[in-house]
Amino acid sequence: MIVLGRIDRRLLQNVDWPLLGAMGGLVILSATTLASLHIGRAGGNVAFRQLAWFAVGLCALVVVASIDYRRLVRLGPLFFLLGLIGLASVFVMGRSVSGARRWILIGPMSVQPSEVFKICFVLMATWVLTSRWAQPVGKMTLALTAPVLVVPALLIVKQPDLGTALLLFPVLTALLVGAGIRLRLLGGAALAGVSALPLVWFLAMKEYQRERILVFLDPFRDPLGSAYNVIQAKIAIGSGQLLGKGVAGATQSRLAFLPERHTDFIFAVFAETWGFVGCLVLLTCYALLLLRGFDIAATSREPVGRLIALGVTALFATQVLVNVGMVTGLLPVVGVPLPLMSYGGTSMLVSLIGLGLLLSVRMRQFQ
Amino acid sequence: MNSWNTPGYRGGLPGRRDPVQKRIVAMSIAVSAALLVIVCQLWYLQVLEGGRFQEASDKNRIRIRPIAAPRGILFDRNGLPLVDNRPAFTLSLIPRELERDPDKRDATLGRLAVLLQIPFQELVDAVAKVSSDSFLPVRIRRGLSIADMQKVEEWKLELPGVIVEVEPQRVYPNSRFAAHLLGYVREASDEQLKQGRYRRGDMVGQTGLERLLDEFLRGKDGGERIEVDAMGRPVRLVQSTEPNPGAQVVTTVNRRVQEVAEKLMEGKTGAVVVMDPRNGDVLAMVSTPAFEIDRFTGAIDRDAWLRVMKDPDFPLLNRTIQSQYPPGSVFKMVLTAAGLQEGTLTPADRVHCQGEFPFGGRVFRDWKKEGHGSVDLMGAVAQSCDIFFYGAGLKVGAPAMTKYAAAFGFGIATGIELGTERFGLIPAPKSPRKGKPPVWHPGETVNMSIGQGQLLATPMQIARFMSAIANGGVLWKPRLVQRIERPERGVVWSDAGTVNGHVELNPAVWAFLRQSMWAVVNTTNGTGIAARIPGLDIAGKTGTAQTIANSKSEKGQDHAWFASFAPVRDPEVVIVVLVERGGHGGSVAAPIARAIYNAIFFEKVASLDISG
Numbered sequence: 001m002i003v004l005g006r007i008d009r010r011l012l013q014n015v016d017w018p019l020l021g022a023m024g025g026l027v028i029l030s031a032t033t034l035a036s037l038h039i040g041r042a043g044g045n046v047a048f049r050q051l052a053w054f055a056v057g058l059c060a061l062v063v064v065a066s067i068d069y070r071r072l073v074r075l076g077p078l079f080f081l082l083g084l085i086g087l088a089s090v091f092v093m094g095r096s097v098s099g100a101r102r103w104i105l106i107g108p109m110s111v112q113p114s115e116v117f118k119i120c121f122v123l124m125a126t127w128v129l130t131s132r133w134a135q136p137v138g139k140m141t142l143a144l145t146a147p148v149l150v151v152p153a154l155l156i157v158k159q160p161d162l163g164t165a166l167l168l169f170p171v172l173t174a175l176l177v178g179a180g181i182r183l184r185l186l187g188g189a190a191l192a193g194v195s196a197l198p199l200v201w202f203l204a205m206k207e208y209q210r211e212r213i214l215v216f217l218d219p220f221r222d223p224l225g226s227a228y229n230v231i232q233a234k235i236a237i238g239s240g241q242l243l244g245k246g247v248a249g250a251t252q253s254r255l256a257f258l259p260e261r262h263t264d265f266i267f268a269v270f271a272e273t274w275g276f277v278g279c280l281v282l283l284t285c286y287a288l289l290l291l292r293g294f295d296i297a298a299t300s301r302e303p304v305g306r307l308i309a310l311g312v313t314a315l316f317a318t319q320v321l322v323n324v325g326m327v328t329g330l331l332p333v334v335g336v337p338l339p340l341m342s343y344g345g346t347s348m349l350v351s352l353i354g355l356g357l358l359l360s361v362r363m364r365q366f367q
Numbered sequence: 368m369n370s371w372n373t374p375g376y377r378g379g380l381p382g383r384r385d386p387v388q389k390r391i392v393a394m395s396i397a398v399s400a401a402l403l404v405i406v407c408q409l410w411y412l413q414v415l416e417g418g419r420f421q422e423a424s425d426k427n428r429i430r431i432r433p434i435a436a437p438r439g440i441l442f443d444r445n446g447l448p449l450v451d452n453r454p455a456f457t458l459s460l461i462p463r464e465l466e467r468d469p470d471k472r473d474a475t476l477g478r479l480a481v482l483l484q485i486p487f488q489e490l491v492d493a494v495a496k497v498s499s500d501s502f503l504p505v506r507i508r509r510g511l512s513i514a515d516m517q518k519v520e521e522w523k524l525e526l527p528g529v530i531v532e533v534e535p536q537r538v539y540p541n542s543r544f545a546a547h548l549l550g551y552v553r554e555a556s557d558e559q560l561k562q563g564r565y566r567r568g569d570m571v572g573q574t575g576l577e578r579l580l581d582e583f584l585r586g587k588d589g590g591e592r593i594e595v596d597a598m599g600r601p602v603r604l605v606q607s608t609e610p611n612p613g614a615q616v617v618t619t620v621n622r623r624v625q626e627v628a629e630k631l632m633e634g635k636t637g638a639v640v641v642m643d644p645r646n647g648d649v650l651a652m653v654s655t656p657a658f659e660i661d662r663f664t665g666a667i668d669r670d671a672w673l674r675v676m677k678d679p680d681f682p683l684l685n686r687t688i689q690s691q692y693p694p695g696s697v698f699k700m701v702l703t704a705a706g707l708q709e710g711t712l713t714p715a716d717r718v719h720c721q722g723e724f725p726f727g728g729r730v731f732r733d734w735k736k737e738g739h740g741s742v743d744l745m746g747a748v749a750q751s752c753d754i755f756f757y758g759a760g761l762k763v764g765a766p767a768m769t770k771y772a773a774a775f776g777f778g779i780a781t782g783i784e785l786g787t788e789r790f791g792l793i794p795a796p797k798s799p800r801k802g803k804p805p806v807w808h809p810g811e812t813v814n815m816s817i818g819q820g821q822l823l824a825t826p827m828q829i830a831r832f833m834s835a836i837a838n839g840g841v842l843w844k845p846r847l848v849q850r851i852e853r854p855e856r857g858v859v860w861s862d863a864g865t866v867n868g869h870v871e872l873n874p875a876v877w878a879f880l881r882q883s884m885w886a887v888v889n890t891t892n893g894t895g896i897a898a899r900i901p902g903l904d905i906a907g908k909t910g911t912a913q914t915i916a917n918s919k920s921e922k923g924q925d926h927a928w929f930a931s932f933a934p935v936r937d938p939e940v941v942i943v944v945l946v947e948r949g950g951h952g953g954s955v956a957a958p959i960a961r962a963i964y965n966a967i968f969f970e971k972v973a974s975l976d977i978s979g
Binding site: 174177178179180234235237238239240241242271275276279280283286287290291294295297298306310314317320321324325328329330 | 386387388390391392394395398399401402404405406408409410412413414416417418419420421
């Protein structure tokens with residue numbers, strides 16, 4: 001590894017081991033859960049592929065961590081542009097899975113550009129917020145960030161992948177807060193955005209699109225669709241009780257009552273198998289990971305590092321909270337994966353790149 | 368969760384925190400609080416309610432039954448239904464409830480195959496198409512007979528995963544009623560499923576208005592969530608959502624006129640368009656032979672499908688807009704309009720017709736061998752004298768003729784939104800050699816004067832052309848739908864009519880066109896006398912279009928046209944009739960139009976005498 005060879009020894013002393021430990025723990029939990037599902041013709045196939053992707057992602061993590069994150073942020077606009085092209089390419093050469101065009105084929109792999117875009121978005125938003133046009137942070141900053149949010153959000157909604165599009169909002173909000181925007185200004189902008197929604201609703205959207213959103217807000221409008229998932233997920237989680245049913249006893253999951261059980265609803269499988277105690281372990285891993293992320297952001301002594309760490313952490317936090325909230329019935333059903341747990345190569349790769357960025361910031365914090 | 372106190376945090380941060388750091392700490396506290404909420408929810412679900420969910424999981428027997436929404440109903444202009452719904456039995460399989468063991472499952476399917484005489488392979492294929500976890504029914508047979516339904520009910524316990532659903536199905540006044548106009552409804556094809564707008568088993572309009580208005584006509588399916596016991600018997604209705612029926616469509620069609628026109632065209636190949644020249648409303652639209660729309664809708668009737676696909680007359684073709692024919696002598700009205708307006712023809716022009724017109728080393732003949740004798744322009748239109756118009760065509764010239772043809776909507780889409788419309792064709796001048804400027808070949812001009820040669824038009828285009836003569840030059844976009852209403856929201860869509868063309872002619876020219884067409888029907892030697900009804904002033908023009916391949920063959924190989932409107936003073940109705948290979952327009956097409964006028968203006972529904 002030439003890149004590694006150049007690394008200052010001091011950098012290695014600052015590797016955030018608790019963060020990596022939490023990551024390792026989660027990936028092990030993910031692989032064992034997937035292995036218990038027997039999806040595909042060969043049992044364990046999915047778990048194996050998940051681990052293979054983890055290996056690929058680990059390489060990416062090391063590469064990203066060894067590069068100075070400031071160099072990556074400087075290339076933010078380029079990544080952003082590539083990300084947008086990726087999003088747009090879905091419409092040209094996209095593969096359609098159950099009505100949504102979210103994947104493109106690159107060689108033998110199918111890649112989900114909206115996943116990759118999440119990281120591009122964080123880089124771009126950081127670049128904009130730390131650029132000299134955005135200083136001092138105020139109305140001008142908001143105006144500059146608006147297109148960074150709106151253009152990709154529209155492209156992603158078109159796919160349609162409402163979940164990913166909605167993720168961008170809290171991430172950007174966290175970044176603005178971290179950049180020191182006055183909270184009153186941010187509240188005003190949010191209010192303006194909310195008040196523009198009826199316009200979009202009545203003028204820009206077709207009837208079936210509105211219907212889709214209504215179903216999203218109230219799954220019981222569509223009795224054959226997502227409400228069913230939620231009920232089955234609740235049964236799975238609840239029946240896990242305090243200690244779980246163990247791999248052999250997890251009938252809800254094994255008998256495939258749960259839809260999307262290896263991707264968006266994997267938490268329900270885990271909860272059924274390992275019970276409340278298992279869930280505490282899993283959530284502790286996430287809490288550790290997220291709090292380390294916030295810690296890296298808080299202790300970083302320069303704005304670029306602080307924002308990049310905050311953006312990545314906010315991305316993780318939103319995905320974890322929205323996914324687990326949805327599976328446990330606290331939030332409406334949105335297609336958001338559980339990072340590091342859900343099956344999906346692109347998601348795994350992107351999560352590890354994000355962790356690589358966090359590490360990169362941590363390692364250079366005392367320079 | 369208490370990594371807060373890890374040494375890295377404070378150790379790395381000597382001194383006071385800046386305000387942004389405080390904000391980041393606040394965010395991390397907020398996230399921790401949210402995680403705590405999730406832990407509370409898990410405590411509630413897993414520890415407090417765990418026992419209840421355990422029970423639910425032990426006998427996870429929640430079933431979903433979709434309730435299909437009835438499609439919207441299409442009405443005619445007077446509120447009579449053109450199509451309606453009636454409940455029908457559908458045989459379905461629920462993959463999730465079939466036996467998991469492949470052998471036992473095949474035994475069930477085999478039993479069903481024998482019971483209802485369905486090919487076993489068809490059942491296996493249907494099950495293989497969908498995920499075995501799906502609770503959504505896979506429709507096997509629609510329109511099940513009551514006897515078959517009872518058989519399934521009797522054997523219910525031996526047939527786990529097999530159900531009979533009640534679904535609304537389309538019914539039509541008769542087997543072929545307005546088949547091209549309405550179009551058939553079918554289960555969404557694999558191709559349509561790929562678009563992602565439909566679920567497997569959804570009924571989707573495939574042609575005609577059913578397809579054009581599918582988004583409005585399809586309702587929103589409802590569903591029931593039922594808890595069943597170990598035997599699969601329903602115990603409790605957990606939740607139910609009523610289906611939302613589709614929107615109601617008020618068309619411009621007059622059902623009675625449509626029926627009369629269809630009756631008259633029975634056994635013939637051709638098309639009828641009845642239009643209101645005042646607004647472009649399509650009152651009737653008939654294309655024969657028609658396909659059996661009731662056998663095409665719902666249950667897939669392989670025999671009916673194969674018969675239609677093999678029929679040499681292409682019953683699926685909507686001849687009113689998808690077939691183009693040489694307009695024949697109907698085109699003489701374009702030539703007359705062009706000549707009078709440009710001043711190259713006058714009503715006083717007179718020709719002595721002996722049945723032959725030698726030109727360019729060739730002899731062009733009249734349809735009447737012995738000729739018409741001495742005729743002026745009015746007489747030439749009335750008797751459809753070809754010899755007069757050969758000369759007139761050369762006088763007016765091809766450029767003027769094609770200009771007026773285009774103005775009257777030849778060669779241009781009428782804009783009707785019903786499947787793929789053909790545009791017809793106006794010939795263009797050709798280059799004699801590469802690189803030379805294009806020129807008109809005079810022989811072609813002579814041919815074009817009587818609507819032969821390359822000139823082509825659809826019956827709908829001819830109806831629009833007739834409407835323009837009737838209303839003084841307005842070209843309406845043919846209107847099929849007046850408005851769409853939803854039960855709870857009133858009118859959601861309406862069409863006030865669209866003008867998409869205009870022809871400017873001297874009022875005297877309009878008057879002459881109408882008068883000469885009146886003469887076609889109402890003078891003793893007029894070619895359209897067979898359409899005459901005492902008490903109604905019908906104006907019309909006959910056409911007998913020779914098909915290119917059979918230009919020298921006997922009568923009966925020519926397409927018969929009759930294009931007309933009435934009453935001539937204040938036209939309310941345009942009727943265009945085309946009978947493929949029917950023979951003379953005057954003797955074949957005109958009587959059909961006459962009978963339709965009779966039905967419209969004199970309500971004589973019962974007597975459909977078309978003999979004379």
